[in-house]
Amino acid sequence: MISLTMRFIKIIFFIYVFLISTNLLSQSNTYNTSIPNKGEGLNAFLIRNNLNPTEHKAEFIELNKKNLGKKNSLRKDVAYNLPNTEKWIEEPLFGKDRSKFxxxxxxxxxxxxxxxxxxxxxxxxxxGKYGDKTLxxxxYAYDITLRLAKRLMENGAKVNMIIQDENDGIRDESFLKMSDDETCMGATIPLDQMKRLKQRTEAVNKLYAQNKPAYQRxxxxxxxxxxxGKSIDVFFYHAPKSKSGKKAAEEIRSVFNTKYNKHQPSRGYSGVVKDRNLYVLRKTIPTAVFVELGNIRNFSDQQRFILQDNRQALANWMYEGLLNDFKKHK
Ligand SMILES: [Zn+2]
Incomplete structure (x- = not known):
């Protein structure tokens, strides 16, 4: 008898937990509601609620089918669920916890x-060596690049991650495990330096051609x-004679200057914009900036990379610079 009672209590308990959890889950699907005005038609009602009928009517009907009258007419005094207009993006490369944003x-x-x-x-x-760890x-470049990609996408840009690692999303730990399974958009990366640079440059140029005439960087x-092993400033290189490259590099440097002056005024930071005859800059058709974020062998520069907050800050600053560049030079 006791065991039966215990079993009963257990079952009730599980039902209770189940209800709580489903209730919690359904909370992410709560909708704003609105009550129609007297005699208001569906289109007028949607427009009044800032919803474009062409885009949202079908979803609205689906959400509210139980409460609609003949020919989808609205009923008096019913609080109708409004479709969510928040847009979500998915990018699996950012890792499980961050792939949907x-x-x-x-x-x-x-x-x-x-x-x-x-x-x-x-x-x-x-x-670089950091204690007994190898950096x-x-x-580190990949983690920062992912963070920059996310910021750009969150603000409506289309981003092509040319180098990809399927299983390393954005990582928060200080010491990022080494792996050699990165690809150039799915293709194996060759060891030979010339072949390696040619591969990524060709990937960029192909995508550039496909996306013309869009603004591209x-x-x-x-x-x-x-x-x-000395601490270095951040270097922003552009292709020789590239005016747009120089402008983009200067916009990013200017954000870095402002931020460093604010956070580390004693350091006397000076980011350097220079032209440099690098293969990837020379051969890339869209305007390109090559950023060197620091010396991985220098202890104080290492702090820029091993703390995830700092990696995020570097990505944010590059984002701001690129945004300013776009606003001024699009
Ligand atoms: Zn390098």
Whole structure:
């Protein structure tokens, strides 16, 4: 008898937990409601609620079918559910927890960004030592590139991640595990440097042609090393004679200057804009900026990379610079 009672209590308990959990889940699907005015037709009602009838009528009818009259007429005193107009985007490359995110604005609508994270595949790029840990340039560049991609997409841009790693989303840990399974949009990355650079440049140029005449920019992101181990400023390179590249680089540098002066006034930061005869800059058809974010062998520069907040800040600043560039030079 006791065990039967216990079983009964258990069942009730599970039903209770189930109800709570489904209720919690359904909360993400709660809708705003609105009551029709007297004699108001469906189209007029939708328009009054800032919903475009062509876009939202079908969904509205689906949501409210139980409460609609003949020929989908609205009933008096019924609070109708309004379709959600929030737009969500999905990008599996950002990792499980971040693959679905909300569109914040359409400020970059119509733009296309080709983001090239440095190195990858068989080439980890520069290696730094931090205690007994090894920091690989390609992993940190990739994480920052993903964060930049997300910011751009959240604001309406179309982004092509040229270098991809299916299983490394945006990572919050300090020490990013090395892997060599990155691809160039699905294709194996060759070890030979010339072949490697040619592959990614051709990928960008192909996408550029497909997206013409949209506003397009290419950003190449590196975390480099200097043999001296000294702290370096952030370098923004553009192709020789590229006016648009120089402007884009200057816009990004200007954001970095402002932020560094605000956060580390004692450091005397100076980002450097320079032209440089690099293969990826020379051969890339869209306007391109090559960013070198610091020296992975320098202790103080390493702080820029191992803290996820700092990686996010670097991505945010590049985003702001690219946005300013777009606003001024589109
Ligand atoms: Zn590099």
């Amino acid at each position: 909300k569109l914040d604005s359409n400020i970059l609508k119509g733009t296309v960004f080709h983001l090239v994270s440095g190195h990858g595949g068989p080439d980890p790029g520069a290696l 690989a340039e390609d992993e 290419c950003v190449v992101i590196h975390v480099d090393s200097r043999s001296t």
